[in-house]
Amino acid sequence: MLFRTLLHVLLLSRRKPSLGHYEVARTRFITLPTDLDVNRHMNNGVYFSIMDVARFDMLVRNGVFGIMRAKDWYPVVASETITFRKSLNLWQRFTIESRLVGYDEKAVYVEQRFVRPAAGGTPEVYAQGFIRARFLRKGGGTVPVTELVEAFGTPPAEDELPAWIERWGADVALPATRAAAPSVWH
Numbered sequence: 001m002l003f004r005t006l007l008h009v010l011l012l013s014r015r016k017p018s019l020g021h022y023e024v025a026r027t028r029f030i031t032l033p034t035d036l037d038v039n040r041h042m043n044n045g046v047y048f049s050i051m052d053v054a055r056f057d058m059l060v061r062n063g064v065f066g067i068m069r070a071k072d073w074y075p076v077v078a079s080e081t082i083t084f085r086k087s088l089n090l091w092q093r094f095t096i097e098s099r100l101v102g103y104d105e106k107a108v109y110v111e112q113r114f115v116r117p118a119a120g121g122t123p124e125v126y127a128q129g130f131i132r133a134r135f136l137r138k139g140g141g142t143v144p145v146t147e148l149v150e151a152f153g154t155p156p157a158e159d160e161l162p163a164w165i166e167r168w169g170a171d172v173a174l175p176a177t178r179a180a181a182p183s184v185w186h
Contacts (some may be wrong), residue, residue, distance in 0.1 A: 015034035016061055021152045022159060024099045031092045041087035048080060051112045051129055053098035058144075060098075065142065067151050071140040078107055078165075079172045082129035094126065102161035103145045106173075107132045109165055134168045 019025055029050060037043035059065040059075070068074060088094055094116050101109040110131040118124035135143040154162075 010038045011096070015060045016057075019058070019062040021062050021064065022098050022100055022155055023052070023062065025061055027054040027096045029053075029094055029096065029097065031088045031090055033151075034088060035088075036090060039087075041089050042128040044084070047114070047127055047129065051080075051096065051131070052081075054112060055110060055131070056097045058098040058100075059095060064152060068100075068135070071143075071151070073135045073143050074138065075108075075133050075135050079132040079169065080129060080135050081168065081172075082127055084167075085092055086124070086126040087148075088114065088116075088126055099113055100155065101130070101165065102159055104134060104161065104166050104169055107134050107145070107169060109161060109169070118145075130165060130168070132172070142170060 010170075031042050035042045035046045055075075056065070059068070059165060094114050097113045099111055101111045103109070110133065111116060112129045112134065113125050114127040115125055116121040137143060
């Protein structure tokens with residue numbers, strides 16, 4: 001995965017057209033033999049790893065990567081979820097569509113869709129994931145969302161953060177203290 005990340009961040013992403021902060025980034029991939037599990041389709045954990053690569057492609061192309069470097073910030077994933085519709089098989093080409101969805105009071109949300117052309121050429125969604133991320137300072141501490149909005153701009157009005165995503169973000173967040181999170185095990 002490191003090779004794919006470096007290939008995109010250092011070479012491919014810089015050759016693609018620039019994007020606005022809230023535009024959809026389309027990153028193309030192919031399912032490699034190293035992506036497969038025993039069922040001979042892409043392993044579910046690989047989806048998350050490839051989503052990382054696609055997010056870096058988006059961050060380079062929309063200028064956020066440059067802002068992060070200038071301000072000594074770096075992103076970390078706080079929560080992620082994915083839903084699968086169809087399997088990706090060996091040598092299949094696919095595109096990940098990544099876009100910044102919006103913010104809540106603590107985090108940034110990104111939607112990522114794995115798509116392939118269906119009959120007639122229309123895109124078919126194979127999987128869809130959502131990432132809840134925070135930006136941290138290299139010197140320590142979290143970057144407040146107000147600073148992120150100031151640096152990246154306000155999302156377009158039509159891109160209002162859906163209520164279910166805010167609920168999901170709150171529901172999956174671990175407590176701020178080091179105490180054990182509530183368990184569902186009995």
